[in-house]
Amino acid sequence: MSTLSALQKLDAEHHLHPFTNHADMHRAGTHILTEAQGVWLHDHTGRRLLDGLAGLWAVNVGYGRRELISAVTKQMERLCYYPSFFNSTTEPAIQLAAKLSGLAPGRLHHAMFCNSGSEANETALKLIRAYWKLRGQPGRVKIITREFAYHGVTLATTSMTGLPSCNLPFDLPLPGFIHVPGPHAYAANRENDREGHGRWCIEETERVIQSEGPETIGAIFAEPVQGAGGVIPPPPGYLTALRALARKYGILFVADEVITGFGRLGAWFASDLWKLDPDLMCLAKGLTSGYLPLGATMVADDIADVLIHGGYLAHGFTYSGHPTSCAVALANIGVIENDKLIERVRDDVGPYFQAKLRSFAGHPAVGEVRGEGLIGALDLIPRAGKAALKPDMLLGIKAANLARAGGVIVRGIRDLVAAAPPLTITHEEIDFLFAAVGTALDRLWD
Ligand SMILES: Cc1ncc(COP(=O)(O)O)c(C=O)c1O
Known part of the structure; x- marks a missing residue:
């Protein structure tokens, strides 16, 4: 094994890290x-x-689970990789889509796979654009998200992210990505009236929808509990009201459950806890417990139906539905169930x-x-x-x-x-x- 200082030197010379102040890290040693x-x-x-x-x-x-490790080696020995493009796929991708369809809340019976939370949200954005175009409403291109939101790091998902530290260095958000107030009462110095602050956020969100024009808005994305923005649980009544607002104006509601999915809140999904009935739901992280990269965008039946009958769906990644990632996700879900x-x-x-x-x-x-x-x-x-x-x-x-x-x-x-x-x-x-x-x-x- 290389010595610590040798590795730190190589790291400093050759490795650019995500979300890191490199000068600080090099001074302290990685x-x-x-x-x-x-x-x-x-x-x-x-x-x-x-x-x-x-x-x-x-x-x-947790780390080191034999069930997950042996699912990986077994799948790798059998069929390490094959894409799901062009009328093909593999058994683990089919089994995982079916399994997620059974676990996911409400109408979410279709899964489109990718490699990360950012890609799951990016996929949701593109499916939503395609859906509205197919529905004859191509003007619904704007996206509403909330301050303190974290939805990822691609150009579009950084634009959805409501954190200046993520937006400003890249001159984002892109046009059409609208940030409404997030329900962070403490940051607004209203910690003694969380419910009132939540109501104000909903009123502001409705005002923005009306001033932008509801017919120009494709979707609202929301993390049920905002995570990277500072662990912000929703005030009482807030999520129900946000969901109702989306419905009132015919806007799609997307639950970003990249952190909240797979048990973190004591339910399979936060959407179950707050009865959100999302139109789309984005998953990653706990889907494989991080053993291999995998994301999924769950899509409601009515939306999937439009996409399925909409001709050629020109979206997807080389590794969408990677059989080894899907096999480890199935083993991971098995552990969550069995334990x-x-x-x-x-x-x-x-x-x-x-x-x-x-x-x-x-x-x-x-x-x-x-x-x-x-x-x-x-x-x-x-x-x-x-x-x-x-x-x-x-x-x-x-x-x-x-x-x-x-x-x-x-x-x-x-x-x-x-x-x-x-x-x-x-x-x-x-x-x-x-x-x-x-x-x-x-x-x-x-
Ligand atoms: C709610 C949420 N959405 C999306 C992402 C982006 O996921 P990834 O880093 O896998 O692209 C994260 C990552 O922390 C997240 O917390």
Whole structure:
């Protein structure tokens, strides 16, 4: 094995990382992970760390599961790859589409596969454009998303993302991508009236729909719980009202369940919890627990029907429905079912995790606690209080670095720390996670 410093040197010389300040990373030295089992990672120095973020909100069944590994090797030995273009496909792609059709909420009985969450949203965008054109309404090209949304990194999905840090460096959004207020009461200083803030967001969204012209809007995309934007659960009544608004104006409603799918909230999908009956639903991450790249865009029967009868559908990737990725997704879903991980999050580790998270509500460095199921965030404040926060304080980044030094990986986002561990995490491991977070917060103001 190469030495740590040799690898760090090669990394600095040749590897451009996603979402990274390279100068900072090169100064500190890249953190190189080597192996993992369950919720535990090992790094190149031999240190053991608890992965409180499931990789990147993805490794729902935990690391090192034999069922998934053997599904990969078996499929690779049989048929490592074949595309689904031009009237062909493979058995795992068919079986996975059928399986997802059985699990997905409402009318979502069709799956189009891709490789990532960004591509699942990008695919949804293109299917929606094709659908409206086929329906004789080609003017419905505008897309509504919310501030604090994260939908991916392609040109179009960055345009949907409602985070200036993602938009500004690339001069995005593109024209036609409209951002309405996101239901983030704490950021709007309305944390004592979350419901009222949610109602205001809906009123603003309706005002925007009317001023843009409903006949020009193709779809509203929404993460049921906004993730990378800061773990923002919806205020009471908000999602139901947003769904109703889309219906009122004949606008398609897309649930981006890239994080919330496959058990993170104690249900197969957040759309089940809030009865969203989406027209399309985007999946990735927990679909394979990150063992291999795979995304899926689930499409409602009425929309699929139009596309199926609409002639040649000129969309798809070389690896759409990759048989090995589909085989590992089937094995992953099998583990979620056999180990009853959905029920485990709903009835056991989810409530335990939320109770531990909420015990930080009285901590002097904590401005707000947010969470749902097995995802949570602590928004942090400086000694002088919330009003003294400044954009360059980045308290979340500082806290996440302190937690990592204490053996736990959580994500720092602006002034908050976010956690979303594998669904297999135990009570003892949750205790370990929050003990390290607590130590980090106690040292935040040093
Ligand atoms: C809700 C949501 N949508 C889309 C994406 C993009 O997924 P990917 O990074 O696989 O392209 C993410 C990634 O974090 C996400 O959280």
